[in-house]
Amino acid sequence: xxxxxxxxxxxxxxxxxxxxxxxxxxxxxxxxxxxxxxxxxxxxxxxxxxxxxxxxxxxxxxxxxxxxxxxxxxxxxxxxxxxxxxxxxxxxxxxxxxxxxxxxxxxxxxxxxxxxxxxxxxxxxxxxxxxxxxxxxxxxxxxxxxxxxxxxxxxxxxxxxxxxxxxxxxxxxxxxxxxxxxxxxxxxxxxxxxxxxxxxxxxxxxxxxxxxxxxxxxxxxxxxxxxxxxxxxxxxxxxxxxxxxxxxxxxxxxxxxxxxxxxxxxxxxxxxxxxxxxxxxxxxxxxxxxxxxxxxxxxxxxxxx
Amino acid sequence: xxxxxxxxxxxxxxxxxxxxxxxxxxxxxxxxxxxxxxxxxxxxxxxxxxxxxxxxxxxxxxxxxxxxxxxxxxxxxxxxxxxxxxxxxxxxxxxxxxxxxxxxxxxxxxxxxxxxxxxxxxxxxxxxxxxxxxxxxxxxxxxxxxxxxxxxxxxxxxxxxxxxxxxxxxxxxxxxxxxxxxxxxxxxxxxxxxxxxxxxxxxxxxxxxxxxxxxxxxxxxxxxxxxxxxxxxxxxxxxxxxxx
Numbered sequence: 130x131x132x133x134x135x136x137x138x139x140x141x142x143x144x145x146x147x148x149x150x151x152x153x154x155x156x157x158x159x160x161x162x163x164x165x166x167x168x169x170x171x172x173x174x175x176x177x178x179x180x181x182x183x184x185x186x187x188x189x190x191x192x193x194x195x196x197x198x199x200x201x202x203x204x205x206x207x208x209x210x211x212x213x214x215x216x217x218x219x220x221x222x223x224x225x226x227x228x229x230x231x232x233x234x235x236x237x238x239x240x241x242x243x244x245x246x247x248x249x250x251x252x253x254x255x256x257x258x259x260x261x262x263x264x265x266x267x268x269x270x271x272x273x274x275x276x277x278x279x280x281x282x283x284x285x286x287x288x289x290x291x292x293x294x295x296x297x298x299x300x301x302x303x304x305x306x307x308x309x310x311x312x313x314x315x316x317x318x319x320x321x322x323x324x325x326x327x328x329x330x331x332x333x334x335x336x337x338x339x340x341x342x343x344x345x346x347x348x349x350x351x352x353x354x355x356x357x358x359x360x361x362x363x364x365x366x367x368x369x370x371x372x373x374x375x376x377x378x379x380x381x382x383x384x385x386x387x388x389x390x391x392x393x394x395x396x397x398x399x400x401x402x403x404x405x406x407x408x409x410x411x412x413x414x415x416x417x418x419x420x421x422x423x424x425x426x427x428x429x430x431x432x433x434x
Numbered sequence: 435x436x437x438x439x440x441x442x443x444x445x446x447x448x449x450x451x452x453x454x455x456x457x458x459x460x461x462x463x464x465x466x467x468x469x470x471x472x473x474x475x476x477x478x479x480x481x482x483x484x485x486x487x488x489x490x491x492x493x494x495x496x497x498x499x500x501x502x503x504x505x506x507x508x509x510x511x512x513x514x515x516x517x518x519x520x521x522x523x524x525x526x527x528x529x530x531x532x533x534x535x536x537x538x539x540x541x542x543x544x545x546x547x548x549x550x551x552x553x554x555x556x557x558x559x560x561x562x563x564x565x566x567x568x569x570x571x572x573x574x575x576x577x578x579x580x581x582x583x584x585x586x587x588x589x590x591x592x593x594x595x596x597x598x599x600x601x602x603x604x605x606x607x608x609x610x611x612x613x614x615x616x617x618x619x620x621x622x623x624x625x626x627x628x629x630x631x632x633x634x635x636x637x638x639x640x641x642x643x644x645x646x647x648x649x650x651x652x653x654x655x656x657x658x659x660x661x662x663x664x665x666x667x668x669x670x671x672x673x674x675x676x677x678x
Binding site: 311313314315316317318319320321322323327330331332335336338339 | 512513517518519520521524526528536539596598
C-alpha cells in the first residue's frame with residue numbers, strides 16, 4: 130500500500146503538467162474559500178438573472194425617440210430624437226472622448242519628449258516618467274469620482290478625468306515611440322547645435338509621426354469605451370443616463386437598449402479608427418505619404434509659391 | 435600679404451574612441467582649412483565614423499584637443515557644423531522641402547521656429563538649393579519614395595542651405611554608380627569653392643577620393659596617415675586586410 134502511494138507521488142513529481150495543475154488547483158480552492166464564493170450563491174443568482182432577463186427583454190428603444198426633459202446640459206433642439214437620452218448620452222460620450230484626447234495629447238506630447246531618454250537628460254526623463262506612471266496608477270473611473278467631488282456632476286468632470294488618464298497612458302506610448310526613432314536625424318540636429326526642444330519638435334516628432342497619429346486614434350477609441358463607464362459615477366455621457374434609469378426606477382429594458390446602442394457605436398468607431406490607423410501602420414501595403422505636414426505644418430512649401 | 439584661409443577643424447594629439455584603455459585612434463593630428471576638401475579612408479570598423487562624430491562634437495575625445503570652427507571646444511557655434519551621416523539622417527515620411535528646410539533652422543530666430551513661420555528669404559533659398567541639386571519636381575514628394583542617389587542630394591541640399599563652416603560627410607558616395615557619384619562630387623566641389631566650406635568626407639575608395647580631394651588621409655592601425663605619403667599600391671592591401 131505504502132509503495133503504491135510513494136509510486137503515485139513519484140509520478141506526480143516527474144510530470145510537470147500534473148504537478149502544476151495540482152498546485153494551481155489547491156491555490157484556486159484556497160482563494161475561492163477565502164472570498165467565500167460558493168456554488169449555492171451562483172445557483173441563487175440564476176433566479177435573479179431570469180428575473181432581470183424578463184424585465185430587460187425586449188429592449189425599449191423609445192430611449193431613441195422620446196424626448197428627455199432632464200438632460201444635462203439641457204437640450205434645445207426641436208426634434209425629440211435629437212433630445213432623446215440615447216442620442217444626447219452617446220453624443221456627450223463622444224464629445225468627452227474627443228476633448229479628453231485632444232487636451233491629453235496636447236499635454237502628453239511635450240511631456241513624452243521630456244520623458245524620452247534620447248531627447249532629454251537622464252534626471253528629467255526619469256522624473257517625467259514617474260509623473261506619467263503616477264497618472265496611470267488610478268483608473269479613469271477613480272479619476273472621475275475625484276473630479277465629480279471637485280467640480281460637481283456633469284461632463285466637465287468626465288473631460289478632466291479622461292484627460293488625466295490620457296496624459297498618463299498616451300504619454301507612455303508616445304515616449305516609447307520617440308525613443309524608437311532613428312538616431313541619425315537627431316545627430317544631424319545636434320551637430321547643427323540646435324536646442325533640445327527643436328531637436329524634438331522638428332526631427333524626433335515628425336520622424337515618429339505615423340506612430341503618434343495611430344496612438345492618438347487608439348486613445349480616442351479607448352476614451353469612447355471608458356467614457357461610457359465614467360457616467361455611472363456622475364461624470365457625464367451615456368453612463369449617466371443609464372444610471373438615471375437604473376437607480377430609482379430599475380427600467381432594465383431601457384438600460385438594455387442604451388447598452389445595445391452604445392455597443393453598436395463603439396464597434397463602428399473601432400472599425401473606422403482601425404481603417405485609419407492601418408493607413409499609418411501598414412507601411413508595406415500603404416507606402417507612407419507625408420501626411421504629417423498637413424496636420425502640423427512646419428515651413429509649408431507649396432509648389433506654386 | 436599672404437593670408438591663409440581660416441582653420442575650420444584642428445585635432446591635436448587626439449585619442450578617439452570610447453575606452454580610455456584601448457582607444458580606436460591615437461595621436462591624431464589633422465587640420466582642415468576653409469575651402470579644402472579632405473578625404474578619410476580606411477577599412478570598416480577602424481574608427482572613421484567615430485572620428486567624424488568626434489569632430490561634430492557628438493563624442494568627446496579621450497585626450498588631446500579638438501577645435502571646431504575657431505573655438506577651443508568641441509561645441510562650435512550654432513549652425514557652424516554640418517553633418518551628413520552614413521544613412522543621411524533624413525526625417526522619414528517628410529517631404530524633400532521639409533528635409534531641406536531643416537538646414538535653415540540654425541539661422542532661424544526663436545519666433546520663426548516657435549511659430550513654424552519661415553521668412554520669405556528662407557523659402558526662396560530652400561527652393562533655389564532644391565533646384566540646384568536637380569530635385570525641383572520632387573519638392574513635395576516624401577523622401578521615402580526617392581532613390582538612394584536622390585536622397586543623398588536631399589541631404590546635400592540641406593547642408594547647402596545650412597552653409598556650415600565645416601561639413602562632415604560619412605560615406606556619401608558608397609554604392610553609387612559612377613555618374614551619380616560624379617554629380618555629387620561636383621556639388622561638394624561647388625560648396626567648397628563657392629561657399630568657402632571646409633569638407634571632411636569619408637570614402638571607402640582611396641583612389642576615387644584622391645581624384646576630388648585636396649588631401650586624403652588613411653586610418654591604419656590606430657593612426658591617421660596622409661595618403662600621399664604612401665605608395666599608390668598600398669591602397670590595395672587594405673581590401674586584402676578586410677577579406678582576411
